[in-house]
Amino acid sequence: MDRLTNPIRPYAWGSTTAIPALLGVEPTGEPQAEMWMGAHPGAPSRVDRGAGEVPLSEVIAADPEGELGAAAVAKFGPALPFLFKILAAGAPLSLQVHPDLARAKEGFEDEERRGVPIDAGHRNYKDPNHKPELICALTHFDGLCGFRPPLEAADLLEGLGVDSLKPYVDLLRAHPVDAALREVLTAVLTADRAEMARTVADAAAAAERLGGPYAPYAGLVHHFPGDPGVIAAMLLNHVRLQPGEAMFLGAGVPHAYLDGLGVEIMANSDNVLRCGLTPKHVDVPELLEVVVFEPGEPAILRPEDEGEEVYETPIDEFRLSRYVLAPGAAPHSLPDTAPQILLCTAGRPRAGELTLAPGESVFVPAGETAVLSGAGTVFRATVVV
Template identity: 85%
Template sequence: MDRLTNTVRPYAWGSTTAIPEFLGVEPTGEPQAEVWMGAHPGAPSRLDRGAGVTTLSEVVAADPEGELGAATVAKFGPQLPFLLKLLAAGAPLSLQVHPDREQARAGFADEEARGVPVDAAHRNYKDANHKPEMICALTPFTGLCGFRPPLEAAELLAGLEVDSLKPYVDLLHAHPEDAALREVLTAVLTADRDEMAATVHEAAAAAERLGGPYAPYAPLAHHYPGDPGVIAAMLLNHVRLQPGEAMFLGAGVPHAYLDGLGVELMATSDNVLRCGLTPKHVDVPELLKVVRFEPGDPHVLRPEGDGEEVYEAPIDEFRLSRYVLAPGGAPVVVPAGAPQILLCTAGAPRAGELTLAPGESVFVPAAEKVELSGTGTIFRATVVL
């Protein structure tokens, strides 16, 4: 078992205070968006096994079966299939979707065949993997997830009383629902940019004046003035998570994180197709191939189980759970058999002989059992075999 040293990612949307406060360090004054825990080549965790500091990606590459276990390598290949993060949104992230595995493989192969550089700004597929993810709130957390029922979206847009939105309101009354949502999102993203910018400005002013259910949308226009994603966001469910609650984001589900601190767990991939709320490339035709136009209420997850509390998700590349260790409680044994990363989020619990503070994490190779003791909360990221 190895204590990890992890990289802070300073993306512009990050909070300047949430991660420093959580870690108990002084803010730098710069945004701190994510802390990465894993073997992703973009920022692999570092560890020291007595022969000097190395990266977790190098450790896994040197002995995949010894670190991950034979069953994990047989199912997912010789790499850690998940990435664990602390995520602190101080401003809205881009409105985005992720492809399923088949779409990712096809899209990646196509762009490779066409010679699109992997670091090109207009590249859609960085790898051939899908990117399901889960966010679990550590503080009150807000986001957008999945489409509202079209009639509900129509009522929201109509309430703004903006003339240029009326055609979208009419379209949302059409049937079937998936076709109505597709037509409206397509129209929003392909509208004349100047005309859409004027619509966004007028809609944001109305949202600020009306408040209530419109309150989340005026700030979007403040961060991304004139962006079509402000109108697209009104087609989606606005979700509020309380600490300990989570939501799972599968392939094709449009979503964005707006505000808050959470634990995020995802399959190891960089495949993102953006819908808006971003200055980055938006490939509308490719996006429309990936989006699933399925309205419905987002499913808020709460942990289930006694001892190990599991956040159930329909995915094998990762499994998220937590242990809440009460004062005077008996030690808990975390079973072996698969690679895992343990992250402390509260208190000063012990993992084996290591005492952890909030934000500290350890990597546990597949063959090792771990005893958890003391008082605090530990999140566990592993795989499903």
């Protein structure tokens, strides 16, 4: 079992205080958006087995079966298939979707064939993998997820009283569900930017004045003036997760995180197609191939089992669960069939002989038994083999 030293990513949307507060350290004044736990080549965790700190990715590459187990290597290859994070949103993230596995492979191979540089700003696919993800709230956590029913979206837009939104209202009411959503999103993202900037400003002013169901959208214009994603965001469901609640985001589901601190886990991929709320490249034709134009309420996951509380998802690259350890309770012996990362978010529990403070984590190789004891909250990230 290895205590992890984890990199913190300073993305501009990050909170300046949430991660320092969890870790019990002084803020630096700079945004601290994500703390990464895992072996992602972009920013791997580091471990020290007696010869100084080395990247976890190098440790795994030196002995994949010894670290991950034969079953995980056979199923996912010789790399840890998930990335585990603490995510602290102090401002909205971009409105985005992720491709399914087939589309990711096809898109990656196409861009490789065409010689698009991997770091090019207009490149869509950084790797041939999909990126399902799960966010679990540590504080109240606001986000947008999935499409509203078109008639509900029409009522919301109409209620703003902005004349330039009327064509979108009519489209939402005049077509079948999938066609309505597709046509409106296409129209919003391809509209004349100067005209859209005026529409966005008028809609944001109305949303700020009206409040209520409009409140989550009112502040977007302050971060993204003139961005058509502000209108696109109003097509989506607003979600507020309570601490301990989670939300799974599958392929093609448009979403954005707005504010809050959470634990996130995802398949090890960098594939993101953006819909707005960003200065980065938006490839509308490719986006329309990936988005699933189906309305529906987001499914909120609320594990209730005693002991290991599992957040069930339909994929195998990751499995997230939580242990809420009461003082004096019996220790929990964890399965050793797959690699796992254990993260403390409250109290001072023990993983084996190691005591964990909030924000501290350990890597447990496959085949090594880990026992949780003491009092606190521990999240367990592993794979399904």
